[in-house]
Structures are given as C-alpha cells and as structure tokens.
Amino acid sequence: MLRTHMAVAAGLLVATAGLAQAESDAWSDIVADVFDGRAMQQSDIVTLETPYRAEDAATVPVTMHFAPPEDAGLRVERVTLVIDENPAPIAAVFELGADAGVSRIDTRVRVQSYTNVHLVAELSDGSLHMTETFVKASGGCSAPMGKDPEAAMANLGLMKLRQFDGANPEAQLMIRHPNNSGLQMDQLTRHYIPAHFIHSLTIAQGDAPILKMEGGISLSEDPSVRFEFEPNGEPIAVEAQDTEGNVFSENWPIEVGRSGT
Amino acid sequence: MPATDRTFAAAAAFWLFAWPAAALDPKEVAPGVYVIAGAVALASPENEGAIANIGFVVGRKAVAAIDPGGSATVGASLVEAVRSITDQPIRYVIYTHMHPDHVLGAAPVVAASGAEVVGHAKLASALAARAEHYLAGARDALGDEATDGLEVVLPDREVAAIATLDLGDRPLSLRAWPTAHTDNDLTVLDERTGTLFAGDLLFTEHLPVIDGSITGWLALEAELTSLPAARAVPGHGPATVDWPAAAAAQFGYLASLADSVRAQIAKGAGLAEAVEAVPPPAGNWALVETFHRRNVTAAFTELEWE
Numbered sequence: 001m002l003r004t005h006m007a008v009a010a011g012l013l014v015a016t017a018g019l020a021q022a023e024s025d026a027w028s029d030i031v032a033d034v035f036d037g038r039a040m041q042q043s044d045i046v047t048l049e050t051p052y053r054a055e056d057a058a059t060v061p062v063t064m065h066f067a068p069p070e071d072a073g074l075r076v077e078r079v080t081l082v083i084d085e086n087p088a089p090i091a092a093v094f095e096l097g098a099d100a101g102v103s104r105i106d107t108r109v110r111v112q113s114y115t116n117v118h119l120v121a122e123l124s125d126g127s128l129h130m131t132e133t134f135v136k137a138s139g140g141c142s143a144p145m146g147k148d149p150e151a152a153m154a155n156l157g158l159m160k161l162r163q164f165d166g167a168n169p170e171a172q173l174m175i176r177h178p179n180n181s182g183l184q185m186d187q188l189t190r191h192y193i194p195a196h197f198i199h200s201l202t203i204a205q206g207d208a209p210i211l212k213m214e215g216g217i218s219l220s221e222d223p224s225v226r227f228e229f230e231p232n233g234e235p236i237a238v239e240a241q242d243t244e245g246n247v248f249s250e251n252w253p254i255e256v257g258r259s260g261t
Numbered sequence: 262m263p264a265t266d267r268t269f270a271a272a273a274a275f276w277l278f279a280w281p282a283a284a285l286d287p288k289e290v291a292p293g294v295y296v297i298a299g300a301v302a303l304a305s306p307e308n309e310g311a312i313a314n315i316g317f318v319v320g321r322k323a324v325a326a327i328d329p330g331g332s333a334t335v336g337a338s339l340v341e342a343v344r345s346i347t348d349q350p351i352r353y354v355i356y357t358h359m360h361p362d363h364v365l366g367a368a369p370v371v372a373a374s375g376a377e378v379v380g381h382a383k384l385a386s387a388l389a390a391r392a393e394h395y396l397a398g399a400r401d402a403l404g405d406e407a408t409d410g411l412e413v414v415l416p417d418r419e420v421a422a423i424a425t426l427d428l429g430d431r432p433l434s435l436r437a438w439p440t441a442h443t444d445n446d447l448t449v450l451d452e453r454t455g456t457l458f459a460g461d462l463l464f465t466e467h468l469p470v471i472d473g474s475i476t477g478w479l480a481l482e483a484e485l486t487s488l489p490a491a492r493a494v495p496g497h498g499p500a501t502v503d504w505p506a507a508a509a510a511q512f513g514y515l516a517s518l519a520d521s522v523r524a525q526i527a528k529g530a531g532l533a534e535a536v537e538a539v540p541p542p543a544g545n546w547a548l549v550e551t552f553h554r555r556n557v558t559a560a561f562t563e564l565e566w567e
C-alpha cells in the first residue's frame with residue numbers, strides 16, 4: 001500500500017543569520033535591476049504605513065500617501081511598492097492619472113519573511129523619491145491560498161466598488177481572485193499550484209484614468225485597492241486581467257464628491 | 262520538495278527508533294472514551310506540540326484515535342497511551358480538521374498500527390496545499406530535533422456528509438460540516454456515551470481562531486448545539502465540557518466580533534484601522550494577543566463583501 005507521506009526537507013527554512021546584510025543586498029539588487037541604479041532621494045513626497053508586526057502574513061495592510069511636490073509643475077507619475085525579501089519583490093506598480101488627484105492608495109500584500117518594504121515614487125521630471133518601513137511577518141507567500149478555494153473559484157472575477165464621501169472622497173475596488181502565488185506545492189499532485197493572479201488593473205472615471213496597476217503575486221488574495229481621488233462626476237470604469245487571459249470589467253455611477261466644486 | 266514513500270515496516274521501525282515517547286496521561290471521560298488534554302498554548306519545545314486535545318475510543322474490536330496531536334513525539338506517545346489501556350488495534354485515525362496541532366502526530370500512529378486515516382472530503386486538498394507551510398511552521402516552533410523526519414499523512418477515507426465507523430458494538434457517527442473554523446471540519450459522536458468530539462468547531466479557554474468563515478461558523482450554531490451529546494471534547498480547553506452550555510462563550514465572541522467588524526466597515530474604516538479599533542474580547546480567553554487581531558483581519562476581509 002502506498003501512502004502519501006511528506007517529509008521536512010533539510011534546509012527548507014531560510015537561515016536568519018545575516019538578515020540585515022541580506023536585506024541591504026536585496027535592496028541594492030532591486031535598485032540596480034528595476035531602477036537601473038538611478039539615484040533616489042529619501043523625501044516626504046511619499047509616506048508608507050505598514051504594521052510593524054503583521055497579524056496575518058497573507059494579508060498585510062499597506063497605506064501609501066503621496067504629497068504634491070513643492071514645484072507645482074511636477075506631479076507623481078508612478079509609484080512602485082517593493083517587498084524586498086519576497087520571492088517576487090515588486091508587489092505593484094501604480095501609474096497615477098494626470099488629473100485624478102490620487103493622494104493615497106491602500107492595498108494588502110503577502111509578506112514572506114521579515115523584510116524592508118520600499119515605496120518609490122517617480123515624478124514627472126524623472127526624479128525618484130523613496131521611503132521605507134520594516135515588517136515582521138513570515139510565510140505569507142507560501143501560506144494557504146485561501147480559506148475556501150471552492151468558494152473562491154466560484155466567485156472568480158466578481159467585483160465590488162465601495163465609495164466613501166467626505167473631505168477627501170475615496171473608493172475601494174475589490175476583486176474576487178485567488179491571486180495564487182505559484183509558490184504553494186500541492187502535496188497530492190506534488191506539483192506547484194500554478195501562479196494565477198491579476199496582473200493588470202485599470203480604474204478610470206469616464207475616459208480619464210485614475211490609476212493603472214501592474215500587480216504581482218505579492219498582492220493578497222481578493223485584491224483590494226482603496227484610493228483617495230478627485231471625482232470628475234463620470235462613472236467609474238474598471239478593467240482587470242489575470243494571467244490566464246480572463247478579463248473582468250464593470251462600471252459604477254459615481255456617488256461621491258458631487259456636491260463640491 | 263522530495264517526498265518519500267516508505268514501506269509500512271520501514272516506517273514503523275523508523276518511528277519506534279526515532280521517537281522515545283513521553284508519557285501522556287489519558288483521562289477516561291466516559292466508559293471507553295479517553296482524552297489527553299493539550300496545553301492551552303502555542304506549540305513549543307516544552308509542550309512538544311501537544312496543544313490540542315487528543316481522544317481515543319475503545320470498542321470491542323478496535324480503537325479509533327481522534328486527532329493524533331501536533332508532532333510525531335506526541336503521536337508516538339498516543340500509541341503508548343492506547344497500549345497502556347487496551348490490546349485492541351487502532352483501526353482508525355480520525356482528523357477533526359487539517360490544522361497541524363491536530364494532524365502532525367498521525368505518522369507514528371499509522372506506522373505502528375496500519376490505521377486507516379479518515380477526514381472531511383475537503384481535507385486532503387486543503388492539507389496538501391498547506392503541508393509545506395505547516396511542516397516549516399512546526400520546525401520553527403518545536404525545533405529541528407523534534408521535527409526531524411516529520412510527515413503529513415493525508416486521509417485514506419473521505420467523509421462528504423455523514424458516515425458511521427463501528428469499533429465493535431460501538432458506532433461512531435461522523436459528520437462533515439460546511440465551512441466554519443476551516444473548510445474541512447468534522448465532528449465525531451460516540452453514540453454509546455453521548456460524547457461529542459467537536460474538534461475546533463468548539464474552542465474553550467483558547468480564543469477561537471477563524472481560518473474558514475465567521476458567517477459560516479455562526480450559521481451552524483443551532484445545528485451544532487442541537488447534537489444529542491451529554492458532553493463535548495473541545496479542540497482546545499479541558500478534556501470535557503458540558504454540552505451545549507460550553508459553546509455559548511465561543512459563539513458570543515464570534516457574534517460580537519462580527520458586530521464590531523461590521524460597524525467598522527459601515528463607518529468606512531480600512532483594514533488597518535479596524536484591526537486597531539475592534540476591542541479585544543471580554544472574558545478569560547487565553548492567547549488573545551496572538552489571535553484576536555488576526556481574527557479581525559479574517560472577519561474584515563470576509564464581511565466587507567456583504
């Protein structure tokens with residue numbers, strides 16, 4: 001009789017010795033590979049909020065703020081969220097719509113181990129502005145893909161838009177998607193569960209882009225993007241694509257920021 | 262990750278050699294029903310992973326072990342504990358759900374007895390996807406020495422709805438539940454004594470942990486608590502508790518957590534804000550620090566879709 005047994009392999013866990021060294025190495029590699037070694041300044045144009053200790057490594061909330069540059073002729077064009085020690089460190093790249101006034105984005109990420117998190121903003125003059133935090137969490141990426149995979153697949157691509165009125169109108173886009181990392185081995189089949197995730201997301205109001213996201217496996221299951229923006233009164237249109245070629249799209253009437261200017 | 266298939270004999274020899282069993286003290290909570298109460302704690306080298314309640318039921322012909330514990334050391338000790346009470350063979354190892362503190366002790370029990378492993382129909386795929394993660398976690402918590410060669414054993418027999426196992430004039434009623442604590446919760450009722458092995462559908466003392474669905478768990482309260490049992494063995498807490506009275510605290514916590522999280526969502530709070538804002542529970546729960554904020558996260562990401 002054959003039974004399925006699985007053994008702990010020696011060296012399964014990453015050694016923690018020399019972590020600080022490893023972190024700075026990871027970051028300098030990323031600066032070289034992703035940003036072509038370009039100079040970055042630490043500046044308060046970008047701020048980043050992450051919990052110091054993540055309660056659930058598969059769902060770590062991240063808040064990114066963008067302050068308008070002093071030179072009124074400049075704006076933040078693109079921001080890159082980097083989780084240095086993750087197997088795929090670039091969690092997401094957001095392009096901010098020119099007239100959308102996006103001043104804040106919240107999302108949720110998986111965190112594989114103790115890691116620095118970097119946020120890099122690229123301004124319209126090409127300058128790079130950076131900030132960083134540190135998160136204590138482990139196992140988020142190889143952690144289970146979902147609490148109820150049957151329900152997750154049944155609802156694949158279902159979207160919900162929540163709108164929040166106030167001094168700074170906000171909206172939250174949520175998409176049902178397992179966002180499988182491709183790092184989980186199915187011990188029944190002894191194959192890695194294929195990566196299957198949302199890689200591109202466009203949110204617009206009418207024809208004007210609010211933000212465009214290119215995402216990776218570091219975004220949590222059921223991706224969520226919440227953003228502060230300046231509504232123009234047009235309906236919100238969302239299109240998302242996953243790595244299997246599925247396209248999900250939906251429109252919602254705008255419910256916030258109507259009364260204002 | 263290389264997986265190994267071992268012959269039965271080789272595996273048995275390995276386990277008996279590798280795991281000097283620490284003595285476990287089974288308590289007879291009803292005639293022929295034994296429980297080894299786990300520590301209400303996180304897995305550590307001190308408790309060797311014996312943090313969930315382990316049970317076994319002795320019939321006229323066979324024994325069923327219910328949740329073989331959280332490490333091979335504990336599983337080997339369970340074999341010794343059964344042998345100290347009966348010569349009947351362990352024919353079944355029943356998993357109440359996939360969590361490592363309940364299943365990682367199976368390998369030495371199976372190796373020593375050839376027992377058939379029984380679980381919820383959704384357990385195999387859930388445990389298979391998490392196995393690497395659980396083994397790494399156990400290694401972290403218990404140390405390399407205690408987990409060298411640790412293995413996960415998947416079920417041989419699956420229960421999709423209900424099933425009965427007979428131990429010889431001793432029927433056990435197994436029932437598979439919809440997603441609640443996990444998506445693979447299973448209860449075991451010893452008909453003769455009215456003893457319900459509730460697994461982690463029932464937490465006492467240890468703060469409940471949501472790894473399935475808070476609404477699903479709350480939705481099965483009425484049906485679960487109407488099961489005709491005189492006593493229950495919770496997944497965590499004392500060896501036995503009054504049934505269904507002992508379930509009130511858990512469902513109270515879950516209901517008030519759902520209320521608080523819904524209130525945060527309604528007022529527009531984000532996840533990070535809600536995790537800070539939802540107050541820790543009243544009462545004498547253990548491990549609130551470890552699990553409450555995680556439960557808020559799980560509840561929030563589920564309830565924001567309502």
Ligand SMILES: [Zn+2]
Nearest residue numbers: 358360442461
């Ligand atoms: Zn459990």
